[in-house]
Amino acid sequence: MDAPSAPATELPTLLEAARQAAQQAYAPYSGFRVGAALLLNNGRVVTGANVENVSYGLTLCAERSALVRAVAEFGPEIRVLAVAVANLNEAPSPPCGACRQVLAEFIEPDAPVLFPVADGVRTLPFREVLPLAFEMNLKQGMTR
Ligand code: ZN
Numbered sequence: 001m002d003a004p005s006a007p008a009t010e011l012p013t014l015l016e017a018a019r020q021a022a023q024q025a026y027a028p029y030s031g032f033r034v035g036a037a038l039l040l041n042n043g044r045v046v047t048g049a050n051v052e053n054v055s056y057g058l059t060l061c062a063e064r065s066a067l068v069r070a071v072a073e074f075g076p077e078i079r080v081l082a083v084a085v086a087n088l089n090e091a092p093s094p095p096c097g098a099c100r101q102v103l104a105e106f107i108e109p110d111a112p113v114l115f116p117v118a119d120g121v122r123t124l125p126f127r128e129v130l131p132l133a134f135e136m137n138l139k140q141g142m143t144r
Contacts, residue, residue: 006039006082006112014039015114015121018086021047021062025088028052033088036062036095038070041079046070063099067106080107083126084114092117095129104133 006014014037021035027050034050048066052059060068063085070078080103087093094115095103109127116122 005108005110010039011082011084011112011114011123014045014082014084015086017045017047018062018084018114019088021049021066022086022088023049025049025062026051029054029056031089032091032093034062034093035086036066037084038066038080039082040070040074041081042074044070044074046073061096061099063095064102067102071106078106080111082112082114083107086116090116094122100130101134104130 017037018035021037022033023035025033025035027033029052032050035047036049037045037047039045046066046069048062048064048069050060050062051065063083067080070080083095083103085093085095095113103126107126109125111126112123113126113129114121114123
């Protein structure tokens with residue numbers, strides 16, 4: 001059975017939800033306020049915003065913020081059918097490598113990923129956003 005896909009008509013709404021979520025960002029250090037919106041297989045949209053920390057490495061991106069919220073709210077069986085990212089700085093901002101890897105465990109390979117680029121918004125299927133996600137392929141007998 002094919003995985004459900006995101007209706008194309010929902011993508012502009014998802015992008016607007018990401019823009020709205022960016023308003024909630026906590027970004028006192030960079031001023032780079034990002035929002036993300038996930039369309040889930042249960043039909044719900046969950047948003048997140050970046051949350052910075054004075055210990056910079058602890059900063060959480062909007063995409064992971066949204067995903068953590070989605071799992072906390074709906075459980076670990078959720079599937080992400082589409083992702084939209086936006087920022088209030090009108091800057092190009094594809095999801096970072098860490099967010100791509102974290103999304104990989106929950107997102108459908110063909111799920112559209114929308115993110116700002118210099119001349120608008122680009123949409124790519126997730127499999128093109130992260131073609132070689134890390135996987136733990138343990139050999140038999142090497143489990144410890
Ligand atoms: Zn990120």
